[in-house]
Amino acid sequence: MASDLPDNHRKKRKMQKYSTPNNEVTPFRKAAFKSREDHRKQIELEEARKAGLAPAEVDEDGNEINPHIPRYMSSAPWYLNAERPSLKHQRKWKLDPNNKNCWYDRGAKTFQADKFRKGACENCGAITHTSKTCMERPRKAGAKLTGKNIAPDEKIETFDLDYDGKRDPWNGYDAASYAHVIDRYEARDEARKKYLKEQQLKKLEEKNDSDGEDGLNVDEAKVDESKQMDFAKVEKRVRTTGGGSTGTVRNLRIREDIAKYLVNLDVNSAHYDPKARSMRGDPLPDMDPNEKFYGGDNQNRISGEALEFKQLNVHVWEVFDEGNDVHMQAAPSQAELLNKSYRINKEMLRSKAKEAILEKYGNAAAEDALPRELLLGQSEREVEYDRVGRVI
CATH class of the missing domain: 1.10.287 (Helix Hairpins)
Structure with missing residues (x-):
């Protein structure tokens, strides 16, 4: 029984559980933890790099890393055993020895046979697959029996992918294949706008006919007046992994407002973070507060x-x-x-x-009149008191 083993045997089993065949502890056991002081220094260093006060971080190849890149992007996954931050894992890995993009050639054909070959698909006649995995419509009489309409052979390719290449969900995705979906939605929107415009014109014609006026004299400016009401709207497609929807988002920025980074063009003024669009410091500290319209984002943290x-x-x-x-x-x-x-x-x-x-x-600021002895109670007579407070 494991409980009857001595302590040294139990300890030896536990070490074998978390060790490699060479008696080396696995990397996940060497997790380095930072103290609060080290974490604070790390944050200050990142802020200085973003502000340009400290040199940028350098990767293994000697290339500078943009300080505005998030930490979760510059940190390599644990299974790559990277010693320092790098961007190698973010670069394209689907490359052949000639440094050309390579992926499966979708729908490519290699050879068109004239007659049925032994070992080919009994349904379509292609030699690259069997009848069980054939993707064509099942024929009443297959190519094996008729010897006609032999399908061309598909192009078969194999790639030796690494760990993350095999597990990439967007592996081989072609953005151009989504163009037909966008075209269909745009055509639907155009048809809807055309239909709504026709309905509005029809209502205006009916109204003019009821008033005894000519229905052909329709002001086009009145038709487009409803569209002009939405000039402050920004149509934005919101797509999620669960399906997605189309929403309308108001444009809340007033175009007359000056951008934060244009308030003070001095390079030594308050630091502006373009990624977060924040300026914590006051860009114009010496300006009159009554004439100042923006005093930095920190003023919102000490008010309201x-x-x-x-x-x-x-x-x-x-x-x-x-x-x-x-x-x-x-x-x-x-x-x-x-x-x-x-x-x-x-x-x-x-x-x-x-x-x-x-x-x-008593309250000297009260509206009640003070007693007369308090008003006229002062005199120049000398009074001497002892330590206890009694009159001598």
Whole structure:
């Protein structure tokens, strides 16, 4: 029994489970973990590379890697055993020794026979497949019996693909093969527009006839007026893996607004990230705030609901440090209610303290008249007190 084995035997079996025949630990056991400080330095280095303050990263071949390329694209898969970031796995791998694109020649034929050959398909007569795998329509009398209409032989090719080549779902996809689908949808849209225009013209003619006017005098500008109403719309096809649909998206950008990177053309001004379209810093810090229309994306983080959300996070951290089981991501409603009750109780305590101070010392800003002894109670008579506060 495994339980009766000594500890050293159990340990030896466990090491054999995670080791190679050469007694070397497999790569997935050598997972390198970064500390929080190393992770922070890595993020600062990436930001400096994007800003142009630090040199770009170099791959194994000595080529510079664009700092705006995401990490999940520049990091090679684990099965390639790459020591550093590279873009080799993103390049075309379907290449022959002559560096030409090669893939299966779809629908290509090689030889057209005149008569039936032994071992060929009994249905169509092609030598490259059997009757069981034949893709033609089953004939009433096959080519073996009639010896007529012999189908040409298909072109058979074999490729020696690597790991990711065999598992690529888009392997051999030709984008030009999708053109007929787009043409069909565009023809359908044109037919729909034509039909709607005819229906609208028909309604206008009926209305003019009912009013006693000539139905032929139709203003074309009125027909296209409905289309002009949608000048701010942008038609966008939204396609997903589950099927896809066509949606209409409003163009929210006002063309009169100046782009962020054109506010200050100085190269040393605030950094603009073109991939995220963000400018965190203020491009014009010395400008009058009353005349400034854009002060950087950071101004949105310290105003409005963003500031309230930060205060909520800080309160949850403080409550958790005190020993309460509160988590912002796990139970956001609980954290919100706890923060709300905390603010209410804090305001009540503050108002009670204020009332106690006013009751004890009075309110000089109140509209009630002050007592006469307070108004005329001052004098130049010297009064001496002891340490306890009694008059000597």
